[in-house]
Amino acid sequence: MRQMNISFIGAGRVGDILSRALYSKGYKINIIVSTTETNGRKLAETVNAEWSASYEFSSIDDLIIVAVSDRSLQKVLSEINCSPDTMVVHTAGSFGLEVFENSSISRKGVFYPLQTFSKDRKIGFDGLPFLLEASGEEGYSLMEEIVKKLGSVSYRIDTESRKLYHLAAVFACNFTNYMLTSGKRITDLYHLPFDLLKPLVEETVNKAFEMGPENSQTGPGIRNDINTLNKHRELLSFDPELEKLYNMVTGSIFGYYNNDK
Amino acid sequence: MRQMNISFIGAGRVGDILSRALYSKGYKINIIVSTTETNGRKLAETVNAEWSASYEFSSIDDLIIVAVSDRSLQKVLSEINCSPDTMVVHTAGSFGLEVFENSSISRKGVFYPLQTFSKDRKIGFDGLPFLLEASGEEGYSLMEEIVKKLGSVSYRIDTESRKLYHLAAVFACNFTNYMLTSGKRITDLYHLPFDLLKPLVEETVNKAFEMGPENSQTGPGIRNDINTLNKHRELLSFDPELEKLYNMVTGSIFGYYNNDK
Structure with missing residues (x-):
C-alpha cells in the first residue's frame, strides 16, 4: 500500500x-x-x-x-x-x-x-x-x-451526538479537574501533600465506570449530614468563593438524589 | 511474634x-x-x-x-x-x-x-x-x-489536618463522582455509551496529579468561550437543574482563573 x-x-x-x-x-x-x-x-x-x-x-x-x-x-x-x-x-x-x-x-x-x-x-x-x-x-x-x-x-x-459527548466531557473532564483543583486549594493552604488523595480519586473513577457513577455517590451531601456539612463550611470560611462552590454542589447532589431523580 | x-x-x-x-x-x-x-x-x-x-x-x-x-x-x-x-x-x-x-x-x-x-x-x-x-x-x-x-x-x-483531608476528599471524590454522574445523565438521555469517556477521565486524573490540577484546566469555562457556553446551555435546556449546575461551576472556574487566583 x-x-x-x-x-x-x-x-x-x-x-x-x-x-x-x-x-x-x-x-x-x-x-x-x-x-x-x-x-x-x-x-x-x-x-x-x-x-x-x-x-x-x-x-x-x-x-x-x-x-x-x-x-x-x-x-x-x-x-x-x-x-x-x-x-x-x-x-x-x-x-x-x-x-x-x-x-x-x-x-x-x-x-x-x-x-x-x-x-x-x-x-x-x-x-x-x-x-x-x-x-x-x-x-x-x-x-x-x-x-x-x-x-x-x-x-x-453524528454531529448532534458528538456535540453531546463534547458537553458530557465538560462535566467529566473540565469540571472534574476543577473539583480536584478545589481540593488542592485546601491541602495547599495548610501545606499538606495533595498526592495522598491519588488512590482515593483513582478508586472514585474506577468505581464510577464499573458501577455507574449514579450508583457510587458517597459523602455528606447525599445524606444531608448537617453536622459534617456545617463543620466543612466552618473550615472553608477562609475562602467565601470555595464555600459557595461547596454549598452549590452539595445542594445539587442532595436535590438530585432526593427529589429530582 | x-x-x-x-x-x-x-x-x-x-x-x-x-x-x-x-x-x-x-x-x-x-x-x-x-x-x-x-x-x-x-x-x-x-x-x-x-x-x-x-x-x-x-x-x-x-x-x-x-x-x-x-x-x-x-x-x-x-x-x-x-x-x-x-x-x-x-x-x-x-x-x-x-x-x-x-x-x-x-x-x-x-x-x-x-x-x-x-x-x-x-x-x-x-x-x-x-x-x-x-x-x-x-x-x-x-x-x-x-x-x-x-x-x-x-x-x-493530627486531628485538624485530617479534617482538612476529609474536606478535600469531598471535593476530590464526592464532587468528582457527581460531575461524572452529571456527564452520564447527558449520554444516558441520548442512549450514548458513557464508557467512551473513560480514557478522557483517566487522563484528566493522571494529568492533574502529575502537573497539578490548577495547571491542567481546559475547556470553555476558563476561556469564557461564550459561543460554546451558549451552545451547551441550549443542549442542557432539557434539564434546568443540570443547566444550573453547569452555569454555577463554569462561573466558579472563570472567577477562579480570572479574578480570584
Missing part, C-alpha cells in the same frame, strides 16, 4: 500530539501550517515536514487535518485551497460538516479524539475513542484506517 | 472491607459487633469470627476497630467496656481523639484510610494512605505495623 501523505493546519496542542503520533506510526507528514512561525517550524522539524503559513496546498495530500481553535475554524476552512482529491477534516467536537459550508472543499470529515490535550504531555492513543463523521464512505474508511494504525478505536457518531 | 487479636464494631462498608483484608493477612478476628444480626453474622462467618451485639468485651483483644457512622460514633465509644490493655481506634476522618471523651477507654487512636468504600467492592490496599493518630507511642506503632502488613502507607496526621 502506498504511503499516505498528511498535512496539518495548526501547531497547537492537538496538532502537535497528533502529528507526532502519526509520524511515529510511519505516515509522511508533508506540511505543518501555522501562523506562529516559531511553533510551526519547531513542530515541522520534529516530524520531518515543511513549515508554511499559507492555506494554499500545492503538495498532493491525502489528508489535511485542521486542528485550530473553535473560534477560527470556519474562517480557516474557507481559506483552504487544495486538490479536490484531498480529504480535509477538523478535530473540533462541537462542530459538524456544516462548518465547511463557505469552503471549496469537497471531501470533508470530522476527526475528533475524545481526549484532553496539554502541550508537552504524551498521551496514550491505545483504546482512545475517535468520533468520526465524513461526507463519503471512502473518506470515512481513510480515517478509520488511521485510527486503527494509532491503536485507537473508531466510532461513527 | 504473637498473633494479634482484633475485633470490630460495625459490619458496614468499612468494617466489612477492613476485617476481610486483615483476616486475609493472617490476623485473628475475634468478634464482629453489629446491631444488625444478619450483616454481622454473615461477615463474622466470612472472617472466622464470632458475632455479638454487645459492647462488652470479655475477649482479650489487642485492638478494637470501631467503624460505625459518624452520627453514632461518640455514643458507641461511650458504651464500650473492654480491657484497659486493649487499644480502641475509630476510622472516621472528621473526628479526633476528643470523641473518646465520655468513654472509659485509655489507649485510643484514629485509624483513617483515605479511601471511598462501597459494599461488595474490593479495593486495593497497596499504597493506600492511612492517616493515623494515637494517644501513645506504643499504640501508634501497633497501627503502623498493621498498615505495613496491609501494604498501605502510614501518615502521622
Whole structure:
C-alpha cells in the first residue's frame, strides 16, 4: 500500500500530539501550517515536514487535518485551497460538516479524539475513542484506517451526538479537574501533600465506570449530614468563593438524589 | 511474634472491607459487633469470627476497630467496656481523639484510610494512605505495623489536618463522582455509551496529579468561550437543574482563573 501523505493546519496542542503520533506510526507528514512561525517550524522539524503559513496546498495530500481553535475554524476552512482529491477534516467536537459550508472543499470529515490535550504531555492513543463523521464512505474508511494504525478505536457518531459527548466531557473532564483543583486549594493552604488523595480519586473513577457513577455517590451531601456539612463550611470560611462552590454542589447532589431523580 | 487479636464494631462498608483484608493477612478476628444480626453474622462467618451485639468485651483483644457512622460514633465509644490493655481506634476522618471523651477507654487512636468504600467492592490496599493518630507511642506503632502488613502507607496526621483531608476528599471524590454522574445523565438521555469517556477521565486524573490540577484546566469555562457556553446551555435546556449546575461551576472556574487566583 502506498504511503499516505498528511498535512496539518495548526501547531497547537492537538496538532502537535497528533502529528507526532502519526509520524511515529510511519505516515509522511508533508506540511505543518501555522501562523506562529516559531511553533510551526519547531513542530515541522520534529516530524520531518515543511513549515508554511499559507492555506494554499500545492503538495498532493491525502489528508489535511485542521486542528485550530473553535473560534477560527470556519474562517480557516474557507481559506483552504487544495486538490479536490484531498480529504480535509477538523478535530473540533462541537462542530459538524456544516462548518465547511463557505469552503471549496469537497471531501470533508470530522476527526475528533475524545481526549484532553496539554502541550508537552504524551498521551496514550491505545483504546482512545475517535468520533468520526465524513461526507463519503471512502473518506470515512481513510480515517478509520488511521485510527486503527494509532491503536485507537473508531466510532461513527453524528454531529448532534458528538456535540453531546463534547458537553458530557465538560462535566467529566473540565469540571472534574476543577473539583480536584478545589481540593488542592485546601491541602495547599495548610501545606499538606495533595498526592495522598491519588488512590482515593483513582478508586472514585474506577468505581464510577464499573458501577455507574449514579450508583457510587458517597459523602455528606447525599445524606444531608448537617453536622459534617456545617463543620466543612466552618473550615472553608477562609475562602467565601470555595464555600459557595461547596454549598452549590452539595445542594445539587442532595436535590438530585432526593427529589429530582 | 504473637498473633494479634482484633475485633470490630460495625459490619458496614468499612468494617466489612477492613476485617476481610486483615483476616486475609493472617490476623485473628475475634468478634464482629453489629446491631444488625444478619450483616454481622454473615461477615463474622466470612472472617472466622464470632458475632455479638454487645459492647462488652470479655475477649482479650489487642485492638478494637470501631467503624460505625459518624452520627453514632461518640455514643458507641461511650458504651464500650473492654480491657484497659486493649487499644480502641475509630476510622472516621472528621473526628479526633476528643470523641473518646465520655468513654472509659485509655489507649485510643484514629485509624483513617483515605479511601471511598462501597459494599461488595474490593479495593486495593497497596499504597493506600492511612492517616493515623494515637494517644501513645506504643499504640501508634501497633497501627503502623498493621498498615505495613496491609501494604498501605502510614501518615502521622493530627486531628485538624485530617479534617482538612476529609474536606478535600469531598471535593476530590464526592464532587468528582457527581460531575461524572452529571456527564452520564447527558449520554444516558441520548442512549450514548458513557464508557467512551473513560480514557478522557483517566487522563484528566493522571494529568492533574502529575502537573497539578490548577495547571491542567481546559475547556470553555476558563476561556469564557461564550459561543460554546451558549451552545451547551441550549443542549442542557432539557434539564434546568443540570443547566444550573453547569452555569454555577463554569462561573466558579472563570472567577477562579480570572479574578480570584
